[in-house]
Amino acid sequence: MRSVAGLLAIVAAATVYLYLLSTHLPPGPKPSGPGPDGEPGEAQEFSLTFPSDLESLRELAETLKFYKRENYGYVLLLFCSAYLYKQSFAIPGSSFLNMLAGAIFGPWVGLVLACLLSTTGSTFCFLLSSAFGKRHVIQFFPDKVALLQKKVEENRSSLFFFLLFLRFFPMTPNWFLNITCPVLNIPMSVFFLSVxxxxxxYNFICVRTGAILSQISSLDDIFTWGTVAQLLAIALVALLPGAMIKRYGQTHLKMDDADSNGTSQDRKRR
Structure with missing residues (x-):
């Protein structure tokens, strides 16, 4: 009971912090021209929510890009806080935040942010599970934990590459790996580097997609040479590392019965 109460207290404190951060925004940039009455335009106020689809993602991206003209530090803090909140508490939806990073901060800054935040947030999730949730993870997911435990022991000599393999391929969701690794006695250093x-x-794909979507105003823009080249580059980055890890896995990792209880049929919920 103590562990549950402690975890709920942390979730509640983080939720209150994120709520206050997203609702008490500093004034936005003032319009460049005069208002309808000829007086200088007033700063706009914004209401922010997590994006749930591509349309809301585009609207939020446009709002935050406009807002960060005079409040870059605040937008950065808000984005980092929201990302860490989702990752730390194993909430699916980081793909939207990755795309939002590309749309707001550009492809390269967005990629660096996505990689650092996904790793930091996953590590927080690892630590929370280690401190509060080991017993509950085993209680709620006994079969999946048992299967992963077996696979970890079989691949203990190649543990880092085994974890990379699981990150590249949808054998089990990322959030589940984050909460299960402490139960499997995975060293945090190995966990951190594998994430x-x-x-x-994955982060590159999402961030580049977000950057492209923010530049597209019609379907015709998708078929320009520049956009096609970027999409091809995204595909190559996604395929090459995965192919290398898969080839390594076929010769060094024991994955032959990974489908035995349906874990491999889970879709990744980032």
């Missing part, structure tokens, strides 16, 4: 490296292709 940092293993999620680079």
């Amino acid at each position: 940092l490296i293993g999620l680079i292709p």
